[in-house]
Amino acid sequence: MRRNLWLYRRCLGAQLRATLEYEGDFWIMSVAALLTQGMGFVFLWAIFRAIPQINGWRFWDVVLIYSLVALTEGVAVLLAQGAWTMAVTVNLGGLDTVLVRPFSPLLQVLSSQIGMNGLGNLVLGGSLFVAALVHVHATWTPVRIATAALVFACAPLVKIGLNILTNCSAFWLKTPWSMFPFAFHTLGELARYPLGIYGLAVRLVLSVVLPYAFMSYFPATAVLSLGSAPWLGLLTPVAAAWCLLLGRWAFRRGLTRYESSGS
Amino acid sequence: MARIEADDLRKVFRRPDKGPGLAGSLRHLVERRYTEKAAVDGISLRVDAGEAVAYVGPNGAGKSTTIKLLTGILVPTSGEVRVNGIVPHRHRIENARGVGVVFGQRTSLWWDLPVRDSFELLRDMHGLGAAEYRENLDRLVEMLQIGDLLDSTARRLSLGQRMRCDLAAALLHAPPIVYLDEPTIGLDIEVKDRLRTFLRQVVAGGTTLVLTTHDLGDIEDVCSRLVIIDQGRIVHDGGLRQVIETYARERVMHADLASRPVSLSGVAARLPGATVTEERDGLGVAVAFDPLAHTAAAVLSALQQEAEVVDLRIEEPAIEDVVRRMYAGQLDAAPGERTGT
Ligand SMILES: Nc1ncnc2c1ncn2[C@@H]1O[C@H](COP(=O)(O)OP(=O)(O)OP(=O)(O)O)[C@@H](O)[C@H]1O
Ligand SMILES: [Mg+2]
Numbered sequence: 001m002r003r004n005l006w007l008y009r010r011c012l013g014a015q016l017r018a019t020l021e022y023e024g025d026f027w028i029m030s031v032a033a034l035l036t037q038g039m040g041f042v043f044l045w046a047i048f049r050a051i052p053q054i055n056g057w058r059f060w061d062v063v064l065i066y067s068l069v070a071l072t073e074g075v076a077v078l079l080a081q082g083a084w085t086m087a088v089t090v091n092l093g094g095l096d097t098v099l100v101r102p103f104s105p106l107l108q109v110l111s112s113q114i115g116m117n118g119l120g121n122l123v124l125g126g127s128l129f130v131a132a133l134v135h136v137h138a139t140w141t142p143v144r145i146a147t148a149a150l151v152f153a154c155a156p157l158v159k160i161g162l163n164i165l166t167n168c169s170a171f172w173l174k175t176p177w178s179m180f181p182f183a184f185h186t187l188g189e190l191a192r193y194p195l196g197i198y199g200l201a202v203r204l205v206l207s208v209v210l211p212y213a214f215m216s217y218f219p220a221t222a223v224l225s226l227g228s229a230p231w232l233g234l235l236t237p238v239a240a241a242w243c244l245l246l247g248r249w250a251f252r253r254g255l256t257r258y259e260s261s262g263s
Numbered sequence: 264m265a266r267i268e269a270d271d272l273r274k275v276f277r278r279p280d281k282g283p284g285l286a287g288s289l290r291h292l293v294e295r296r297y298t299e300k301a302a303v304d305g306i307s308l309r310v311d312a313g314e315a316v317a318y319v320g321p322n323g324a325g326k327s328t329t330i331k332l333l334t335g336i337l338v339p340t341s342g343e344v345r346v347n348g349i350v351p352h353r354h355r356i357e358n359a360r361g362v363g364v365v366f367g368q369r370t371s372l373w374w375d376l377p378v379r380d381s382f383e384l385l386r387d388m389h390g391l392g393a394a395e396y397r398e399n400l401d402r403l404v405e406m407l408q409i410g411d412l413l414d415s416t417a418r419r420l421s422l423g424q425r426m427r428c429d430l431a432a433a434l435l436h437a438p439p440i441v442y443l444d445e446p447t448i449g450l451d452i453e454v455k456d457r458l459r460t461f462l463r464q465v466v467a468g469g470t471t472l473v474l475t476t477h478d479l480g481d482i483e484d485v486c487s488r489l490v491i492i493d494q495g496r497i498v499h500d501g502g503l504r505q506v507i508e509t510y511a512r513e514r515v516m517h518a519d520l521a522s523r524p525v526s527l528s529g530v531a532a533r534l535p536g537a538t539v540t541e542e543r544d545g546l547g548v549a550v551a552f553d554p555l556a557h558t559a560a561a562v563l564s565a566l567q568q569e570a571e572v573v574d575l576r577i578e579e580p581a582i583e584d585v586v587r588r589m590y591a592g593q594l595d596a597a598p599g600e601r602t603g604t
Contacts, residue, residue, distance in 0.1 A: 018375030
């Protein structure tokens, strides 16, 4: 475990050096991330100008959920962006070299890219997060603080696990495009708003089938004691472990189907 | 002790059976049809420690697929494989510690990193100690002459430079088994020669080697055993020397001359058994000879007695020629050879 973490850091560090060769990209991507997330925030603000509450959620409560999506996205992009390379890697036979190195193939894939635009997400998400924490109506008892630390720390792992799971579709689809996992990623963006505003089907998908809601909505309910079942949010660590295990399982299944490429 | 044991290995690829064009692709969406192709079709192979095996065959014969099965990259459709006593596709990490692999068409170096950084990442993955790493690296840098390349990124290396660095990367942890899939593809003669010398040293050091190539020159001085594969099956497995002596004896020396005329019959008379033909409108001569009957030096001196030679080159038979000749009904293998169909 310690060796794996250390090697993971080594690989990411190497990737960081490589990425910094393309400095221009870094700025463009960061600004793009800031703009996308920023626009979403403006949208939220506009809605709450019209209606003061949605399903009992006030503006800053929703900002907290929103900021968690930006933060988890930032962490996932910065630390595990390699998941999104799976389609190309599998299609072009790029796993060949990965599979003959003595380090977990999945960890090699995950650390094979570092998304500097994650910084943009982290900066914006972080600012909104802090602002939201200041404004929400909550008394910060030690228990609440501990709960918050735990569920917020586990939230990004939910996203990383789901990224792995959906991107593993590459082993079955065999196309060099990530359209399929990207569709799910977009679906996951629905978790920016309180789950209660959606119909039953969407709620089921986001909380059970592909539990994207555990990266934002459920952790927020636990911390704010809002929603119909705040205790569900305490399951965030379980959801994170479950998603990561699912991702690992799919990757292992995928590897047995891996066909490399001719030549 | 057998380092590599493969038993009746098969790998079947399923390919979508699409008609031509967009219409074909659309039809495939509705009515899925596949053709199955056995790229490797029942291969059994034992390679002992220290053996150097040349694995050759025509394009699409299944060489690369075999290597991918032996290295655990692909999971076989059926059959068994053990390398260093373990099943490679079940214990990939453990397997990776004991083997080195180079795919000629693909680099294992990190594309945007200096070569040295790639090596250091591999060092850490293999868990090599500082002293061991230094020692191995120094040896490889010297043998492959890559000292000047360590600080450039893989992206900037020429093909030959990259291949040498890739070889070093595969051998950093001094693996007992090395697989090389067309390590000399696209390289010029000088780099090829350097690589061949290097491979001889590696084999002399006791490393087990499996080498695929289309170039007879790669294997002649390196490998002692020749395995020929065609359409996924082994069609010959035996000593390399006998095959070369039986089917690849003939060399052709092409000489450019300062002036014509040259007396072809005069040259032929000095070299009994050799075939002498005119080239380039009389400004060149080709002599096909058996190296056991005449040395290259003898052929050259015979030529020089008849004309002034300004340039020459010796052509070796290609593996494809050898295989073709073996097929041409003359598959009378020498005693002690294992030959199958
Ligand atoms: N990933 C793949 N998917 C489908 N078919 C494949 C795949 N890889 C190889 N094949 C097919 O399997 C056969 C054997 O391929 P392989 O690459 O092993 O040949 P090879 O002996 O290495 O040939 P070459 O000398 O051209 O490198 C070929 O017909 C090839 O088209
Ligand atoms: Mg090949």
